[in-house]
Amino acid sequence: xxxxxxxxxxxxxxxxxxxxxxxxxxxxxxxxxxxxxxxxxxxxxxxxxxxxxxxxxxxxxxxxxxxxxxxxxxxxxxxxxxxxxxxxxxxxxxxxxxxxxxxxxxxxxxxxxxxxxxxxxxxxxxxxxxxxxxxxxxxxxxxxxxxxxxxxxxxxxxxxxxxxxxxxxxxxxxxxxxxxxxxxxxxxxxxxxxxxxxxxxxxxxxxxxxxxxxxxxxxxxxxxxxxxxxxxxxxxxxxxxxxxxxxxxxxxxxxxxxxxxxxxxxxxxxxxxxxxxxxxxxxxxxxxxxxxxxxxxxxxxxxxxxxxxxxxxxxxxxxxxxxxxxxxxxxxxxxxxxxxxxxxxxxxxxxxxxxxxxxxxxxxxxxxxxxxxxxxxxxxxxxxxxxxxxxx
Amino acid sequence: xxxxxxxxxxxxxxxxxxxxxxxxxxxxxxxxxxxxxxxxxxxxxxxxxxxxxxxxxxxxxxxxxxxxxxxxxxxxxxxxxxxxxxxxxxxxxxxx
Numbered sequence: 001x002x003x004x005x006x007x008x009x010x011x012x013x014x015x016x017x018x019x020x021x022x023x024x025x026x027x028x029x030x031x032x033x034x035x036x037x038x039x040x041x042x043x044x045x046x047x048x049x050x051x052x053x054x055x056x057x058x059x060x061x062x063x064x065x066x067x068x069x070x071x072x073x074x075x076x077x078x079x080x081x082x083x084x085x086x087x088x089x090x091x092x093x094x095x096x097x098x099x100x101x102x103x104x105x106x107x108x109x110x111x112x113x114x115x116x117x118x119x120x121x122x123x124x125x126x127x128x129x130x131x132x133x134x135x136x137x138x139x140x141x142x143x144x145x146x147x148x149x150x151x152x153x154x155x156x157x158x159x160x161x162x163x164x165x166x167x168x169x170x171x172x173x174x175x176x177x178x179x180x181x182x183x184x185x186x187x188x189x190x191x192x193x194x195x196x197x198x199x200x201x202x203x204x205x206x207x208x209x210x211x212x213x214x215x216x217x218x219x220x221x222x223x224x225x226x227x228x229x230x231x232x233x234x235x236x237x238x239x240x241x242x243x244x245x246x247x248x249x250x251x252x253x254x255x256x257x258x259x260x261x262x263x264x265x266x267x268x269x270x271x272x273x274x275x276x277x278x279x280x281x282x283x284x285x286x287x288x289x290x291x292x293x294x295x296x297x298x299x300x301x302x303x304x305x306x307x308x309x310x311x312x313x314x315x316x317x318x319x320x321x322x323x324x325x326x327x328x329x330x331x332x333x334x335x336x337x338x339x340x341x342x343x344x345x346x347x348x349x350x351x352x353x354x355x356x357x358x359x360x361x362x363x364x365x366x367x368x369x370x371x372x373x374x375x376x377x378x379x380x381x382x383x384x385x386x387x388x389x390x391x392x
Numbered sequence: 393x394x395x396x397x398x399x400x401x402x403x404x405x406x407x408x409x410x411x412x413x414x415x416x417x418x419x420x421x422x423x424x425x426x427x428x429x430x431x432x433x434x435x436x437x438x439x440x441x442x443x444x445x446x447x448x449x450x451x452x453x454x455x456x457x458x459x460x461x462x463x464x465x466x467x468x469x470x471x472x473x474x475x476x477x478x479x480x481x482x483x484x485x486x487x488x
Contacts, residue, residue, distance in 0.1 A: 101408035162407060200407060209411040215420070221402040222409040228402070 004182035004248070011142040012037035012175050014183065015081070015107050015167075018149040020051040021189040024079045025196075026071035028056040028064045033119040034171035035083040035109040042079075061086040065093040065104075072102035072164075073210060075201035077153065080104065083171055084111030087125040091132070097164045098133030099226055100210055103156035103198065104164040106134075107149070109175040110271070110322075112357035120358020121171035123271065126299075127323040127331045133226060135165040135233060136300040138270045142179035145169055147250055150184065150192060154240045157196045161233045168299075170272040172358060184248065192247055230301045237298060254303035255310045256295045259285060263292030265374060266314045266347065270296050270332060273320065273361055280366035291370055296332065307339050314347040318373035320388070322355045329353065329385035350376045354388030365389065422449070426469030428484040430462050437481045443473035 009017075015038045019027070027046070029039045045051040054071075058064040061082050072078040082090060087108055097104055111125055112118040126136065135155060139145045145167070152165040169175050184192070200208070214222050234254070241252040258278050260266055269277045274295045284291045294310045294317075296303070311317055317340070321330025328334060333351035340346040350373045355361045361369075369388055376386070395404060406412055430443075443460055444452040451466035452473060462473070474482040 099409065200410060207414045209414060209416070210408060212409065212411040213417065213420070214409060217397050218400060218405075221400060222405050224402040225405040225409070 003185040003188055005185070006180055006182050008178060008180050010037060010176060010178050011145050011169065011181075012109070013041045014142060014146050014181055015149055015169070016041035016045060017183060018146055018189075019079050020045050021184070021186060022077065022150070022153050022193045023195075024051065024053050025076035026054045026056065026068070026078045027080065028058050028067035028071065028078075029080045029082065030058055030061050030064045030086060032061070032083050032086040032111075034111055034121065034175045035081045035086070035107065037175070038081045038107055038109065061089040062093060065090040065097065068104045069093065069097055069100065069102055072097070072104050072198070073100070073202050075196060075198035077157070077196040078102075078104045079106070081107040081109070083109040084113055084119070084125045087129055088113065091129065094129055094132035094134060094164075096211060098230075099222070101162040101229070102164060103162055103196070105149070105152045105156050105167070106164065107167045107169055109169050109171040111171040118357040119171070121173050121175075121322075122356045122358070123168075123322040123331075124324075124356075126166065126168050127325065129166070130300060130331065133163070133230060134300060135161075135163050135230070135237065136168060136298075137165065138168045138295075138297055138299055139174065140272050140274045140295070141174070142177060142181045143250070144252075145174065146181050146183060147244060147248065147252065150189065151240050151244055151252070153193050153196075155233070155237055157198070158236050158240070159197075159199060160236050161229075162198075163230060163233055168271065173360075174272040188247065192244070234298075234301050234303065252297060253306065254296070254298035255306040256297055257310050258293040258295070260292030260294055260310065260314075262313070264290050264314055265292070265316045265318065265370065265377070266311060267291065267293045267366070267370065268296070268311075268317055268319045268332065268336060269293065270299065271322065273322070273355055276361060276363055277320075277366050280363045280370070283363060284367060284370060289370070302335060302339065304339050307336070308343060311336070311340060311347055312343065312345075316350060316373065316377040317347040318350045318370060319352065320355070320361070320369060321351065321353045321385075324353050324356075333385060348377055350381075351385035352388045353385060359389060361388065421465055422468050423463075423465045426464075426467060427487055428469040428471060429464060429467065429487055430469070430471070430473050430482045431485050432459070432461060433481050433483070434459050436479050438479055440478065442476050442478065443482060446472050446476045448472060
């Protein structure tokens, strides 16, 4: 059985503890709310001599991720963290990190985007970065953050993967919670996360060119090899979660279901609001309402097979997005529709956007969403998607 | 890489599209981007070498006869050499 200690701590600090325990070599990060506690804690650990890492105090997020490219390329275990505007300032470099196959782990304390300026949580930041070629995982509570962080280093650095991994942690609603969590012992971390052996480290004796020029004659081949690579990372991700379950007894899957068996109406959520949604499902089930919940944990690469399996049999899938793709609607709903379309019998997708910029959605809120979702499923809506909780 | 780039498949791409043969840009012809080529009036040339120094492509060299000329495999025809030459030895001529 796992030798773990149960502690009560802030989720951001627990992220820092995992980064310490895996003996990270380089941290290059710029502080930005609500990610700040993660990097502050790491700076403290390095300053106190508890983590032997280079903490690069960089002048912007663009530079932070650029520094991470270099450190990952020499084979150093590399971590960064950001949020909101910071992730957008990294945007250009995100694509470089994945295309160069550099195993960087990044925690994102998901935050709304300006303007108007808002430091609170939603998924606008990550949705704008969804096509950047990173493995992207969403977390729902402190324990999941700890466990996902541990797995993220394994996934990123696996010889069969070699991709950057983004761990999404809802800003404030999750990043700033103080929760009871099981933290692994050092022995267990060492057993689960071996040292990073990046197979192609920069070496003056064996010079190579990274991020080289690729004219039209070869660019398509380069991009296809990148696509095949991220698709092939999915079974490795499942394998690592499987090993984690064996060692630690907690199971993670690309798509999770909650009381979804036989339900004709399903809710679909991502991130920490899923926990509120579960409570709402319990309450509605107790009141005899037909409802279940599915949650996407692995957002990229998108788990098509698992998602279809989880959604099949339902008549209605009510999707809650915490971001707007302006002029379209909810990005998760768009993905869900696209994934379900090839199925002969598929649930009707009803799309809601809500929880923007830190606006809470309570249990009662989810009950309202389900009520309105069922109405839309039966009678339609004048809109492609509806926004929840807006004052008319 | 042993294969010509037109023969390479996606499976031949190195991890992260790393170029394992340094200097591979040497084999990349940029000469066909050119709309004008530099021509030298060697009779007036002082052999100061400024054309060679200023050339952003590094494609101007001193040939076996001690005369400067541009390698047309890489010359993009930018005209910096003609602009910088103190004795106006270099004239840019339209490519035919």
